[in-house]
Amino acid sequence: MPELPEVETIRRGLAGRLTGSRIVAVEVRDPRLRLPVRERDLRALLGARLVAFDRRAKYLLVRTDLGRTIIIHLGMSGRMVSADPSDSLQRHDHVVWRLRLNGGAGEDLRFRDPRRFGLVVTARTGGLPRHPLLRRLGPEPLSDGFDAATLVRSAARRRVAVKAFLMDPAVVVGIGNIYASEVLWRAGVHPRRRADRIAPVRWERIREACVQVLSEAIAAGGTTLRDYRNADGALGTFAVALSVYDRAGRPCRRCATAIRRTVDGGRATYYCARCQR
DNA sequence: AAACATTCCTGCACGC
């Protein structure tokens, strides 16, 4: 479900509300996520203070003052729910942290994930860059480390379609199926063009499109297509700003040609055959 | 009721 803008929106919401709170209790109600949830590891953090909410790619990193960080991925259908402890738990609330806020009030943080493609693990904070889940990740698209030269270098001898290439987290992180289509429309590049057949000047256009689309989506609180919600349960409003995704048959915003939908590698792809070459 | 916003792994093909 969530791509980088959605995870970033959730991170900001949680940081504002829960930074400085302490873990009072933790409950693992269903450990069967993409990786098994180890209740013992989470219990080792009882009493810990949550000192920062960070993000790497689509991973949420909850740093504690005990030298360990909780790594959370939302998979396709995961949500982080900040709730009043008296609110009843829902069916797919798999992990529940009972927190005490700075002011002393109780607050729940709940990991809810119907499809269970997400994960909740812990790791030493100092070892995060070398953690198996994080160590092969490419640059953050909204950082200085993301430039056209890097893209040109990684695209050499890559015959895959540029859309699949952009979705490869070793190339650049955080770009999933929705934003890959959006970025390529904005850059005017056909989604099935081979990565090794794209000129450097067009890589710079793709880089700019990544930065613009992701920044605008974050400013809009993310894209809600079906069930995405931020930490307060609010919807993201970027769906109305989508140019091609989920707009098959509707007119291209630039040239009015009907947007096409194809399926590549099992994933829906949307593009304008006139604007994108 | 077919589609699905993610990630990781497998197995195959190819080139040196």
Next chain:
DNA sequence: TGCGTGCAGGAATGTT
């Protein structure tokens, strides 16, 4: 032949 790399496909699963 053996190795490394690149790539397509599949699997995990519940909801709408």
